[in-house]
Amino acid sequence: MKLKAPETVFSSAGFCPGCGHGLATRLIGEVSEELGIQEKMLAVVDVACCSFNIDYWRYDTIMAAHGRDIPTAVGVKHIRPENPVFAYLGDGAAYSIGMAETI
Numbered sequence: 001m002k003l004k005a006p007e008t009v010f011s012s013a014g015f016c017p018g019c020g021h022g023l024a025t026r027l028i029g030e031v032s033e034e035l036g037i038q039e040k041m042l043a044v045v046d047v048a049c050c051s052f053n054i055d056y057w058r059y060d061t062i063m064a065a066h067g068r069d070i071p072t073a074v075g076v077k078h079i080r081p082e083n084p085v086f087a088y089l090g091d092g093a094a095y096s097i098g099m100a101e102t103i
């Protein structure tokens with residue numbers, strides 16, 4: 001079985017060794033292609049390391065204020081209900097400054 005990088009992820013994507021962002025970036029790309037939704041996908045990313053995905057994904061991407069990814073994604077979904085929308089945020093945005101939105 002030969003594996004290939006998803007077409008929705010630029011192959012030059014690179015994060016620090018041992019970081020989970022690279023794996024998550026690739027998995028999101030693979031799943032979006034498998035479901036056939038990559039052309040309509042909208043991503044909301046955080047300002048920290050997650051923001052590197054703006055250069056790696058071939059999706060329309062919005063950068064939200066730190067910890068405010070989830071309410072931004074909710075707003076985007078309200079105005080673009082036909083598009084799959086997801087928020088991609090790291091530990092600081094999800095479990096520190098953005099805890100209220102995560103809960």
